[in-house]
Amino acid sequence: MMDGHEVTVVDNFFTGRKRNVEHWIGHENFELINHDVVEPLYIEVDQIYHLASPASPPNYMYNPIKTLKTNTIGTLNMLGLAKRVGARLLLASTSEVYGDPEVHPQSEEYWGHVNPIGPRACYDEGKRVAETMCYAYMKQEGVEVRVARIFNTFGPRMHMNDGRVVSNFILQALQGEPLTVYGSGSQTRAFQYVSDLVNGLVVLMNSNVSSPVNLGNPEEHTILEFAQLIKDLVGSGSEIQFLSEAQDDPQKRKPDIKKAKLMLGWEPVVPLEEGLNKAIHYFRKELEYQANNQYIPKPKPARIKKGRTRHN
Numbered sequence: 001m002m003d004g005h006e007v008t009v010v011d012n013f014f015t016g017r018k019r020n021v022e023h024w025i026g027h028e029n030f031e032l033i034n035h036d037v038v039e040p041l042y043i044e045v046d047q048i049y050h051l052a053s054p055a056s057p058p059n060y061m062y063n064p065i066k067t068l069k070t071n072t073i074g075t076l077n078m079l080g081l082a083k084r085v086g087a088r089l090l091l092a093s094t095s096e097v098y099g100d101p102e103v104h105p106q107s108e109e110y111w112g113h114v115n116p117i118g119p120r121a122c123y124d125e126g127k128r129v130a131e132t133m134c135y136a137y138m139k140q141e142g143v144e145v146r147v148a149r150i151f152n153t154f155g156p157r158m159h160m161n162d163g164r165v166v167s168n169f170i171l172q173a174l175q176g177e178p179l180t181v182y183g184s185g186s187q188t189r190a191f192q193y194v195s196d197l198v199n200g201l202v203v204l205m206n207s208n209v210s211s212p213v214n215l216g217n218p219e220e221h222t223i224l225e226f227a228q229l230i231k232d233l234v235g236s237g238s239e240i241q242f243l244s245e246a247q248d249d250p251q252k253r254k255p256d257i258k259k260a261k262l263m264l265g266w267e268p269v270v271p272l273e274e275g276l277n278k279a280i281h282y283f284r285k286e287l288e289y290q291a292n293n294q295y296i297p298k299p300k301p302a303r304i305k306k307g308r309t310r311h312n
């Protein structure tokens with residue numbers, strides 16, 4: 001919008017919130033439509049960032065059929081829109097297409113190791129078929145597509161109930177609650193800050209790279225190291241609590257970003273601790289906001305009956 005583009009945001013608000021974009025409402029280049037991509041959409045656009053789908057495991061597992069519909073029917077609708085208006089479509093795919101990987105780090109050539117009937121399948125397989133649909137539309141109909149395989153990402157404006165590890169650990173640390181580690185905590189992840197991802201998406205959209213590209217920060221940590229790091233940054237005395245392991249939880253994950261560096265000139269620039277400090281600041285404010293907005297009925301002081309109070 002600051003570059004002069006007109007932006008239409010389409011959201012069904014299943015995991016999104018109006019509050020995340022309310023500062024743009026009223027801007028002449030901004031429009032917000034309450035719509036679900038599972039239904040067809042008829043608008044005129046040049047570029048489509050197809051970001052729809054819950055991304056947090058508890059959210060996408062909450063209603064697996066809806067997650068599948070969003071990633072299949074929703075993707076078909078967006079590709080149909082792209083075809084009709086001659087727009088370019090960028091699909092937000094995921095590192096989860098690599099499943100519980102047997103190759104480390106994961107490069108775009110790896111085909112993945114996904115359980116097609118496990119609890120994560122609605123998302124993993126949904127995104128895999130969404131990629132397949134993009135390339136079918138490209139080959140058969142000449143639609144221009146871009147596919148970003150997004151690795152773990154965090155930052156301000158995540159929902160407090162998101163359920164992914166970064167928001168969980170920060171909120172637990174801030175409130176002195178135990179940090180809940182699923183399994184032994186020896187599984188690894190690599191976390192990128194949201195502004196790096198957004199830059200990567202825009203660069204990819206405007207590039208000539210139509211094959212999938214990993215976007216992520218390759219700095220890898222175990223989940224236990226990560227819990228300790230967040231505790232230290234918050235200055236929290238919370239304990240670490242070990243809970244049972246999540247089914248089919250990928251044991252290792254780290255992006256190989258050679259392709260993004262070479263073909264897009266992109267790499268993450270926000271160091272992990274700097275990004276985490278920004279997220280901690282945001283969640284601290286969210287907790288204050290929530291505390292100030294709680295509706296706690298205040299009982300009115302009981303009136304003391306002193307006979308007639310009405311004065312004539």
Ligand SMILES: O=c1ccn([C@@H]2O[C@H](COP(=O)(O)OP(=O)(O)O[C@H]3OC[C@@H](O)[C@H](O)[C@H]3O)[C@@H](O)[C@H]2O)c(=O)[nH]1
Pocket residue numbers: 055056057094095096150151152153163164165166168169180181182183187189223246249250
């Ligand atoms: O409270 C928690 C939450 C999560 N975890 C663990 O932390 C790791 C990361 O879990 P998250 O839920 O944040 O995210 P995952 O890596 O499992 O999935 C993510 O992958 C990449 C994206 O496509 C998606 O955002 C999401 O599906 C997992 O090993 C998980 O078991 C905890 O130990 N405690």
